[in-house]
Every structure is written in structure tokens, then in C-alpha cells.
Amino acid sequence: MGLFDSHAHYDDPRFEGDLEQLVPILTTPSEKCPCGVETVVNIGCDLPSSRLCLDLADRYGLFYAAVGLHPQDAGKFDGETIPALKEMLAHPKALAIGEIGLDYKYENCSRDLQKEVFRAQLALARETGTPVCIHDRDAHGDVFDILREFSDVVTVLHSFSGSPEMAKQYVKMGFYLSFSGTVTFKNAAVVPEAAKVVPKDRLLLETDAPYLAPVPYRGKRNRSDYAYATAAKLAELHGVSPEEMVAVTRENARRFFRLEP
Ligand code: NI
Secondary structure, eight states, X not given: OOEEXXXXXXXXXXGTTTHHHHHHHHHSOOSSOTTOEEEEEEEOSSHHHHHHHHHHHHHOTTEEEEEOOOGGGGGGXXXXXXXXXXXXXXXXXXXXXXXXXXXXXXXXXXHHHHHHHHHHHHHHHHHHTOOEEEEEESOHHHHHHHHHHTTTSOEEETTOOSOHHHHHHHHHTTOEEEEOGGGGOTTOTHHHHHHHHSOGGGEEEXXXXXXXXXXXXXXXXXXXXXXXXXXXXXXXXHTSOHHHHHHHHHHHHHHHTTOOO
């Protein structure tokens, strides 16, 4: 029973050169990650990257995929997008729609367009009964308001960065919250505070690899075995052992993504 990394991007060019060598290293128990990595969900950002995530799932047993249009790519949305996503969701290893949401940091797409594309994909999730992985950067209020319209959709907030208050509200709505390396960063005190108020059975573990490597790997290309350090931090916050946190987040992720227990 190994570690479940619920959000990664091994389709990123930074893995192109050595993925084949890296995968067996990840799955083998090591000092870094005594349980080894069991499962990784690669998350699409647009249609081509979603297809790449499905290709990776075909090639490697540990990889699964989510398909979707990231808010920064909302400008690519057209009449073909939803039918294409629907077709990809028929793949046996396509587990979720993501990552979708709102991103007000760079705003290469207008807020209105981002909201429209977000709602269209949530409607697809509702129609198909598919869980969703949410990206929320500097858009906490608007993401919350839209998700409230879709509170029947099984949802995870990826790399959660909101307040403990907001975390509690999402928990009340039945959602899951996922934590990345940011929970180990010394300059992000609010993230551990939020992680602390989330009940253990709603926590997911993720890397967002190649981004957001946890301390002591901060600044390096992130990879799934590093998530053990994130699990150890979550374990400390919840007063359990790292092994137990790995087991709990694995069980939660399998429930969330509807993989057999
Ligand atoms: Ni991501």
C-alpha cells in the first residue's frame, strides 16, 4: 500500500528526458519514501495535455488521468471542447475532470470567460457523474460561489491555499481538500492552519509535480516520492504517524476517484 499522489503533471516537458528511468525509482520503497509510490493522477491543462495524460496512463500502470481546460487556457474553449472531453472521459483510466477553476493571478483570459468555461465543465461533471479537481489562484470568493451552485459534484480543491474558515465551509459541503508542498513552506503559515482543520477523512496528498516541491526539496523539480515529506507534515499537524497519513490519504483518494478499495 503505497503513496497516492492525487495531482501531478508528468506530461510536463521537464520529465521528457528521464521519465522511463524515473518511474521505477518512484515505485520502489526508498529512504525518501519508505512505502514507495503506488498511484499518480496526471492532470490535464488543455486538450493536448489531457491526451498526453491518457497516453501516459496507457504506458505506465501507476498513472491515471484527469482531463480538462485550465482557467489560463480558457481562451482555447470552443464548441469542440466539451464533446472532446466527454470522449476522453470514456477512457478506462480517465478518473476526473481537471484541472478547472479560476486564476486571477495572470488573467490572460477575462474573468467572465474563465467563469463560463468553469461552469461548462462543472455541468459536464454533473451530467457524467465525474469528480472534479479545482484550481483556485487568487480567486477564492468567486470559486466558492460557483462551486456552491454545483455542490452535488464530487470535488477536490487542489493545493488548497484558502483560509481555515473557507476550508471548514468546503468540508461542510462534502468536498475534499488536497495539500501539496506548500504546507511545508515556512512563509505560508495559513496553509498548515487550514490543513489542521480538515478532518483526516477529507485530506488528499499531492505533488503538483514538477511544481511546489516540499521542504527539504524546495526549488527542485518535484516528483511523487517527495510527497512523503508533505505527508509527514500533515501527519504532524494531525498527530499521527507519516505511515498512517499515507494510508489515510490513499484510502481517501481511492474513494474520491472511485477506484476499487
Ligand atoms: Ni496542477
